[in-house]
Amino acid sequence: MSEYSVREKPVPNPPPHVVFLGAGASKAAFPYGDRNGRHLPLMNELPSVLGEAWSDLVLKSNAPATDFESQYSWIKSKSEFSEELANIESRLKRYFKEMELPDHPTIYDYLVLGLRKSDVIATFNWDPLLLQAYERNREGCDLPDLRFLHGCVSYSTCKDHDVLGLGGMSCPVCKTKLITGQLLYPEADKDYAQDSFIKRDWAIVQERVKQSFHMTIFGYSAPKTDYNARKILLDAWGDEESRGLCHVELIDTASIAHLSDNWSDFIPYDHMMHETDFFQSSIALWPRRTFEWKRNASFYGIPSEDIGIFKTESLPELQDWFHELSKFENSEGADE
Numbered sequence: 447m448s449e450y451s452v453r454e455k456p457v458p459n460p461p462p463h464v465v466f467l468g469a470g471a472s473k474a475a476f477p478y479g480d481r482n483g484r485h486l487p488l489m490n491e492l493p494s495v496l497g498e499a500w501s502d503l504v505l506k507s508n509a510p511a512t513d514f515e516s517q518y519s520w521i522k523s524k525s526e527f528s529e530e531l532a533n534i535e536s537r538l539k540r541y542f543k544e545m546e547l548p549d550h551p552t553i554y555d556y557l558v559l560g561l562r563k564s565d566v567i568a569t570f571n572w573d574p575l576l577l578q579a580y581e582r583n584r585e586g587c588d589l590p591d592l593r594f595l596h597g598c599v600s601y602s603t604c605k606d607h608d609v610l611g612l613g614g615m616s617c618p619v620c621k622t623k624l625i626t627g628q629l630l631y632p633e634a635d636k637d638y639a640q641d642s643f644i645k646r647d648w649a650i651v652q653e654r655v656k657q658s659f660h661m662t663i664f665g666y667s668a669p670k671t672d673y674n675a676r677k678i679l680l681d682a683w684g685d686e687e688s689r690g691l692c693h694v695e696l697i698d699t700a701s702i703a704h705l706s707d708n709w710s711d712f713i714p715y716d717h718m719m720h721e722t723d724f725f726q727s728s729i730a731l732w733p734r735r736t737f738e739w740k741r742n743a744s745f746y747g748i749p750s751e752d753i754g755i756f757k758t759e760s761l762p763e764l765q766d767w768f769h770e771l772s773k774f775e776n777s778e779g780a781d782e
């Protein structure tokens with residue numbers, strides 16, 4: 447059977463590929479930390495970032511000896527510690543805000559360049575590195591929509607217009623100064639409607655998930671305690687019947703048994719793809735063409751030629767390669 451050249455025949459305006467990022471994605475993208483070696487913590491590693499300020503507060507408040515999220519929730523429920531907790535929150539903000547991308551290409555560069563304008567990256571991470579990757583790659587080709595489900599230390603937007611910006615920028619529509627959104631801290635029972643920007647991003651992500659053909663979950667464990675996040679996502683994703691040909695793709699270092707159990711509600715007819723390495727994922731094998739690959743396989747039974755992401759240590763070379771690939775997206779020969 448002949449292979450289909452997805453490189454040269456992209457479909458115009460495809461449905462979205464929605465990618466969720468959790469703390470494991472930032473960790474995989476920056477295994478040695480950011481530009482200055484500042485490490486990307488998982489939630490349960492946050493106490494080590496906070497040091498004594500946190501351990502003292504845990505002692506003082508008599509918080510239970512459990513995980514960070516439960517302890518945070520406990521302390522938050524005691525109003526007498528609100529000042530100390532505000533101090534903890536500003537320490538966390540500062541820690542993430544100072545992060546910077548290294549000069550060489552990172553998984554976040556491959557990720558933003560590897561998806562199209564119709565696709566969405568929805569991240570649960572506070573760090574600014576995804577947004578920085580977007581900023582430094584946006585000139586060469588159209589990039590996916592970014593959404594911040596727990597807020598982000600550097601994401602700024604307009605309260606009236608849905609724009610993606612950084613602090614200090616003005617809204618291109620109404621010219622008012624963009625506002626940096628709030629972070630959603632790790633309470634067990636998160637209220638996603640509490641901050642208007644986070645609420646807006648959730649609403650858009652839900653809509654996009656409903657329209658999506660493929661969902662990739664990268665390093666996000668969807669803790670069972672985050673009942674609201676799971677419910678919102680599952681409601682949008684739909685039931686097994688409506689998702690018959692869809693796969694859920696998990697990029698995660700956890701064992702397959704653990705992942706199947708954690709994500710069983712989302713996986714139709716055991717249609718799960720699992721990779722431990724981003725470079726084995728659909729985005730790396732069919733960059734900017736995941737829809738064509740999926741359509742060919744599921745509807746026509748035709749294999750697609752792997753485009754295979756271009757690996758290099760040079761960011762300008764990577765940007766040039768993606769710029770060339772994206773040219774076909776606007777060509778007249780684009781397939782129907």
Ligand SMILES: [Zn+2]
Pocket residue numbers: 604605606607617618619620621622
């Ligand atoms: Zn505006």
